[in-house]
Amino acid sequence: MKKILIPAVLFFSLTVSAQNTPLRKTISTKADALESKIIAWRRDFHEHPELGNREVRTSGIIAKHLQSLGIEVQTGIATTGVVGILKGGLPGPVVALRADMDGLPVTERVNLPFASKVKAQYNGQEVGVMHACGHDSHMAILMGVAEILSSMKKDLRGTVKFIFQPAEEGAPVGEKGGAEEMVKQGVMENPKVDVIFGLHINSQTEAGKIVYRPGGTMAGVKDLQIIVKGRSAHGAYPWSSIDPIVVSAQIISSLPSIVSRNINVTENPAVVTIGLINGGSRFNIIPESVKMQGTVRYFTDADEKTITENVKRIATKTAEAYGATAEVQIPYSNKYPVTFNDIALTAxxxxxxxxxxxxxxxxxxxxxxxxxxxxxxxxxxxxxFFFLGGMPKGGNSITAPSHHTPDFFIDESGFTLGVKALCNLTLDYMAGKGK
Incomplete structure (x- = not known):
């Protein structure tokens, strides 16, 4: 009699599916029943956004909700972070689920009854505040997950840690925050986390769909600042100056060649972008200095090193060629590693x-x-970390407003899929780990 070999991953999925089919049906029913509640939470968060490390109202609502479910709650982590701990009725692993809470300094243009009218101070300027990246939906979805899993506590083969994180978009200059600070303050310990799942709504993926990638799925990033210093002069006598605006223009024109001539983009993409340039105060005065800020993106340590070295060399040597100087800080205020989905776990x-x-x-x-x-x-x-569709069905992914823009829009019909996915990942992982 010939032996039939079943691959380990297939055996895992078949076993878990058999165990969790009844629970999956329960989750689906409960998620559908919660849809209007999840949408209401999202709309409230959307109408009242708060910037990174300022999510006081937001974290208060989340903590109160978790406490109402009988979940152990910790607050004030990494400034405004909230963590809920739900201990299941059976022994097993610790599964962490994460949502981010912060809005962006963007003035909303979408005509919605719950559109944000909030204003706040950001880097010394008054700005509009908007959930222009979907963090409002992430919070609402995870609150729904917490409500469902807490109602199934006796069936949980382990512990669930709900992480509501501030400042994913980066803490204000001079402050600490975000996931890095949450980790430093022990969010992955007591109890020690075994695995973590997270999702991100996507305005250019159709609602009802999930997209994923094993391995490097999102780029590593660090910001940069370049200050070019020259010599000021009257605009009528440019020969008396060392013009930092001309120097800055040359630097900006040269930076794209770092990727196009040094990185093998057929293997891994990379980006160098300048998003801010500030210099001068009057049309006929050549300023003494110009400040630029930007971002670099990469997927490997080697590419990160290549980009960093070339940004510094191009900036300093170009400035030197014109008789100016350039001070380069990279990273300037933040640096994130590559978002890497564990390949075996993803399979x-x-x-x-x-x-x-x-x-x-x-x-x-x-x-x-x-x-x-x-x-x-x-x-x-x-x-x-996977992506959840938030574009209206039949929409055009090319023309749909992208994240971080005033016209960013999310179709709320995909929220329950996110709830079901996080619940099922939790239960299936627990069941598989137990086997």
Missing amino acids: KMLPTLEATAGKENVLLRPPVTGAEDFSFYQQKVPGI
């Missing part, structure tokens, strides 16, 4: 995502040059 949990959304709705995607500080958690334990 094991892919059947769960496919069973939840339907195999035809779970799509493999190319690397994304956006960045996420979820990567700090993944440096500590295996983790999966």
